Amino acid sequence: MNRATRIAVIVAMAIAVLAPIGLVVYQSFLDGPFFQPKTAFSLSAYEFVLDDEDFYEALSNSVVIAFGMTAIAVPVGAILAFLMTRTDLPGRRWIEPVILVPMFVSSVVLAFGFVVSLGPAGFVSLWVKGWLGFVPWYLYSKWTLIVIAGLTHVPHVFLYTSSALRSLGSDVEEAARMTGAGPLRVALTVSLPMVTPNILYAAVLVFFLGFELFGLPLVLGDPEGILVLATYLYKLTNKLGTPSYQLMAVVVVAIICIALPLVALQRYLLRTANRYVSVKGKASAQRPVTIGFWRWPAVAVIVGWLAFTVVIPISGLVLRSFVSSWGEGVHLSEVLTLDHFRELTHFPNLVRGIVNTLLIASVGGALSVGVYTALNLAAHRWQSGWTRLMDYLVLLPRAMPGLVAGLAIFWVFLFTPFLSPMRQTMVAIWVAYTLVWLAYGMRLVSGALLQIGPELEEAGRVVGASAGRVSRDLTLPLIKVGLISSWLLIFITFMREYSTGVYLLSPGTEVIGSLLVSLWGSGAVDLVTALSTVNIAMIGCGLLLMSLFGKRSHG
Amino acid sequence: MAKLTIDDLHLSYGSNHILKGITATFAQGEIVALLGRSGSGKTTLLRSIAGLEEPSKGAITIGNSPVFDGAAGLNVPSEKRGLGLVFQSYALWPHKTVFENVAYGLRLRNVPSADVAQRVAAVLEGVGLGHLGDRYPHQMSGGQQQRVALARALVYNPPVILLDEPLSNLDAKLREEARIWIRSLIKRMNLTAVFVTHDQVEAMAIADRIVLLDGGRIVQAGTPEQLYTEPVSLFASEFMGTNNQIKSRVQDKRGGYALIDLSGFPLWGKDRGGKAVSEDVTGVIRLEQVSVVDGEGENCVKAELETSLYLGSQWEHVFRCGDLTLRTFGRALAPGSHWLHLPPEQLWVF
Secondary structure, three states, X not given: OOHHHHHHHHHHHHHHHHXXXXXXXXXXXXXXXXXXXXXXXXXXXXXXXXXXXXXXXXXXXXXXXXXXXXXXXXHHHHHHHHHHHHEOOOOHHHHHHHHOHHHHOOHHHHHHHHHHHHOOOOHHHHHHHHHHOOOOOOOOOHHHHHHHHHHHOXXXXXXXXXXXXXHOOHHHHHHHHHOOOOHHHHHHHHHHHHHHHHHHHHXXXXXXXXXXXXXXXXXXXXXXXXXXXXXXXXXXXXXXOEOOHHHHHHHHHHHHHHHHHHHHHHHHHHHHHXXXXXXXXXXOOOOOEOOHXXXXXHHHHHHHHHHHHHHHHHHHXXXXXXXXXXXXXXXXXXXXOOHHHHHHHHOHHHHHHXXXXXXXXXXXXXXXXXXXXXXXXXXXXXXXXXHHHHHHHHHHHHXXXXXXXXXXXXXXXXXXXXXXXXXXXXXXXXXXXXXXXXXXXXXXXXXXXXXXXXXXXXXXXHHOOOHHHHHHHHHHHHOHHHHHHHHHHXXXXXXXXXXXXXXXXXXXXXXXXXXXXXXXXXXOHHHHHHHHHHHHHHHHHHHHHHHHHHHHHHO | OEEEEEEEEEEEEOOEEEEEEEEEEEEOOOEEEEEOOOOOOHHHHHHHHHOOOOOOEEEEEEOOEEEEEOOOOEEOOHHXXXXXXXXXXXXXXXXXXXXXXXXXXXXXXXXXXXXXXXXXXXXXXXXXXXXXXXXXXXXXXXXXXXXXXXXXXXXXOOOEEEEEOOOOOOOHHHHHHHHHHHHHHHHHOOOEEEEXXXXXXXXXXXOOEEEEEEOOXXXXXXXXXXXXXXXXXXXXXXHHOOEEEEEEEOOXXXXXXEXXXXXXXXXXXXXXXXXXXXXXXXXXXXXXXXXXXOOOOOOEEEEEEEEXXXXXXXXXXXXXXXXXXXXXXXXXXXXXXXXXXXXXXXXXXX
């Protein structure tokens, strides 16, 4: 790319990122929706929200839940990572791919699963009640929410810690063994301290995700009226009877104000973490640590965690989609049915939702990867103020949870005359999805770009190729495999996305995720479980595709 | 006729000055080595010629056309300079076959494909890889990859070919062979070549002329013999060979020679540094110029044989004279005291 193209791409991105945020901030200082003729600047929306007790309760709930789930996810994830990468634990090969499943299933689907399995009339609850005569837990309390949120976010910590542990060479550990330290001492004094920056990064990430939590509290917090910031925003839609855009804008501004420093902190930690890993030893063949008798309790803990966070909710959900009704005294063999899936096909909006989801994930995902690639190429091997600006711009959408970004994009399409005809089309959904996953997608593509040495491109220039030819003939073909695997990851990500489409939901823009949220509100459990099962099956296919591709490109 | 001219070239990254005024000319058909330690600016100079770095000041001219001129704001992009560059890592494109790697430069120049096939085949033949065009780079050994990299840089007949540490990724045996065939290939094609190296033996073996760099400046430029036998400074003499060093003071000066002292023995040496009487100086003499003699004489010192190392073709002897160590090569010696002769014209006083 030449300089002018690069700058044009970066400016286009700046507009796409700043317009929604600017519009939200502008709206928050108005006394009514921006499209009404008689709105004026005022601080009344801020006064209303900052006077609202519910807001403070939601805020404090968000903080408590975020802390609680960090306190659970980090130690469990770090121990899991150590056990899986550094010890001779039996069955590591088949446990490992299963660990990441909670990351790929949308959290609203997981939440439904917990309800149908562990709720007051759930499969597991009734089974336990048959044994004990009572159910020894209550699903809808704040503490259960924290435990579930904590355990379902273990994969994030696992991912960052295990990749760091894996890139740590055996030589640093062997050096410690040679000076006289035993295996446990090596783990505590050498291996884990060396990956501390990565664990810390994962902790901040989980805290941040806890702050953005939407699906789990929406489903599990609702019966007891437990609000967090995102669900407070969602409920606010109709607080005053009329669409209270200005109030929503204020909550969005509050969420962004809290999230932005957390995002900046993550960025800083990631940099220090990478610096730390770069001084690591040589990553030669690693010899696992023998943990003897302790491997059996360790396996029991891992299997227990998997049963709770993966097997129970997902099997419960799938089972529920195949039974006509469920409650005390109902026999499974009498109620098995395919009716719910037949029923799905009778709702044109649900069928459209499934088709749209497939389209947005496949075609939309490919287009998004194209956008992320163009943005990456615009900054590729170019040190300038423009690329630094872009680095910071990428962070902004990261600070907007999907629900918020969807709302902001909805407003942008409402506000901008030439965009408004497209508001009720999949274009709006695609823009919102691309924006929400901007930072993630940019990192996927830049990971591929970092793999190619600068001299491969310099060689092209010297031989006589212009910058554009180098991109087309050398850079893009070299990252082809990386781009395909980025597309597969984005495919799964778009498939499971649920919160971004919520405010954009209209006839023609249905996607499975947003349909699930709205169906759950109407209490249609049969349809919800059937649609969730379809979603899980689609994600399963995506994962299968990814592992097949991974095998092919490595073999 | 000068093929490549560099005039007062400066380059800095922020406050870090890498090149501090380099002026040099390279004649048609000449092989020139840019020699220096890491950080001396040799690679940066090569990359500036290739157009991969942007100097802050100065000018570069290829043939008669300027490609960089700081004052005029001219900076021709790499792809318009038409040079050939062999990278230290070879930088072969892994997704293209050997043939396609070499052919790319011709395709960019819109050469008809029949000609492309013929020219690529000819140049691959020239580097001894005529039969391997269908392979991918990862299917080749390091030595073969290096030949492909050279073929890729030569195929479009660049006016000047640049090589960045071309031999550093080869093992010792291959490197000695590559020295010979690279030099004969460039000479046969009558090319102008500039190559970067930190190895003075490699520089002397391949180059017609050596430009010795240190700290972003040219220390000395000349033929390998000039640099080895007439270094202009202590740095140059140390860089080009292995020396004995004698720290002393100037005691007397006469007719271009200076008198220094080695543990009580007076020694005359060539006055190369121009220091005045009673100033601190360093006397330098190449190991192979010190010889063991039968008895006392002019410019001789008496020293104890401390140890001898067997090197196969000869012995290296380590002598002690006062608190100074003197090394030399020769035949096997009996232990004890020996007289060593340091010829005045080979002892340089800086």
